[in-house]
Amino acid sequence: MTFWGNKSVLVAGGAGFIGRHLVEAVLHSGSKVYVLDDFSTGQEEPLKALDQTNLIVQNCDISQPTTLPQVDIIYNLASPASPVHYQSDPIRTWKTNILGTLQLLEAAQTYAATFVQASTSEVYGDPLSHPQKETDWGHVNPVGPRACYDESKRAAETVLMDAVRTLDADVRIARIFNTYGPGMTASDGRAIPNFVAQAKTGKALTIHGDGTQTRSFCHVSDTVAGLLRLGEVPAARGEIFNIGNSVENTILEIAQEIVALFGNGNDIVFENRPVDDPQRRRPDIKKAQDLLGWTPKVALREGLMTLLDRDEPVLADTL
Ligand SMILES: NC(=O)c1ccc[n+]([C@@H]2O[C@H](COP(=O)([O-])OP(=O)(O)OC[C@H]3O[C@@H](n4cnc5c(N)ncnc54)[C@H](O)[C@@H]3O)[C@@H](O)[C@H]2O)c1
Incomplete structure (x- = not known):
């Protein structure tokens, strides 16, 4: 046991x-x-x-x-x-x-x-x-x-x-x-599900700030x-x-990777950065x-692939 x-x-x-x-x-x-x-x-x-x-x-x-x-x-x-x-x-x-x-x-x-x-x-x-x-x-x-x-x-x-x-x-x-x-909701505003939903639906990916901020x-x-x-x-x-x-990536790198995997040449647009964003x-x-x-x-690419063929129920609800 x-x-x-x-x-x-x-x-x-x-x-x-x-x-x-x-x-x-x-x-x-x-x-x-x-x-x-x-x-x-x-x-x-x-x-x-x-x-x-x-x-x-x-x-x-x-x-x-x-x-x-x-x-x-x-x-x-x-x-x-x-x-x-x-x-x-x-x-x-x-x-x-x-x-x-x-x-x-x-x-x-x-x-x-x-x-x-x-x-x-x-x-x-x-x-x-x-x-x-x-x-x-x-x-x-x-x-x-x-x-x-x-x-x-x-x-x-x-x-x-x-x-x-x-x-x-x-x-x-x-x-x-x-x-x-798998299982994240696009409606909660976190970067990866947001980008994936935007890439899959042919929209521009929205980055908050200039994309140089990093996350792991x-x-x-x-x-x-x-x-x-x-x-x-x-x-x-x-x-x-x-x-x-x-492994640390800029948010811009993440967005570009997601466009390459899920999108079709989607634009990437930049919006205001939230207050106190690290x-x-x-x-x-x-x-x-x-x-x-x-x-x-x-690894990141392998992990993103776990989102590739999934029809996340909530990805459809907001976008
Ligand atoms: N996902 C991340 O990247 C991340 C990063 C750092 C820390 N965390 C922590 O991990 C935990 C889970 O995160 P997640 O991404 O799964 O978030 P989530 O929002 O998907 O899940 C949180 C769950 O808690 C429940 N909940 C909220 N308030 C409650 C309350 N008062 N009583 C009972 N249930 C309540 C929600 O209904 C939800 O099911 C959180 O404590 C979060 O702070 C997550």
Whole structure:
């Protein structure tokens, strides 16, 4: 029996993009999964397509008091992740990341469960160091329009690390960098699904800024593999890890690659850059490589090919 074969696992935010892939992987291992999700950005239909034998889905807002099931491992992925969504109701974003995380942490303490937090590279803000190591304190505008997300994720990390120090809580934190893959929605405004939808429908690709800003895109299969390692490796207890791909590309390079793969000579147009948009992002993943034995495997072109022949349901809904 492997580590994952006989666990009970709660995935808050399990109806979202990364959550659904994580739920599928955990179910595949034979473990039981409870999904808690309010479906604010997540979708119920793809979960219905999974084997229901070991899957329980509950519609619930984690920022509101609720009774949580007894489990071995809690994954907290519940949070709007795209600027369009987290800025549409910033107070709600705060409540989800602060009150929701606290409630899940209390359940983890009650049940002596492992708690894996989906944090974000946004805790580094517009970073002063490059590439970003886990020891970087970040460079975040605390009152800007992105702060509801960046600062609430930072505050969640604070309370979780306080719990490690004062309660001996079994917490593991993943600072996830930009992740892409099948199942993203074009309507959420993130670069890759946006570009793919525009390329497939013959439209011009819209870049915010001049395209020289960089990101490091990680395929969702690699991100999920990293999250699973965080849950299972004892040395991850009380630690923070960058989970991302360390290959860095400009946004313009990504757009050009997507036109080459999905488009037909589409134009690329440039629009105003959002406030506080970071200029460079690349994770230093040495800690994850050393302690988790995890390294991303999927190269960008190979990863983009996983989007090639898929008729993403939501890609059609906005464009
Ligand atoms: N996708 C990325 O590139 C990326 C990068 C860094 C961090 N993350 C983190 O990973 C997690 C998942 O991201 P994603 O891309 O899958 O986002 P997503 O928006 O697709 O999924 C988030 C899920 O959380 C649910 N949710 C939101 N608020 C909730 C609440 N109050 N109660 C219950 N459920 C709630 C949504 O309905 C959705 O199913 C998030 O915590 C995000 O901050 C993602």
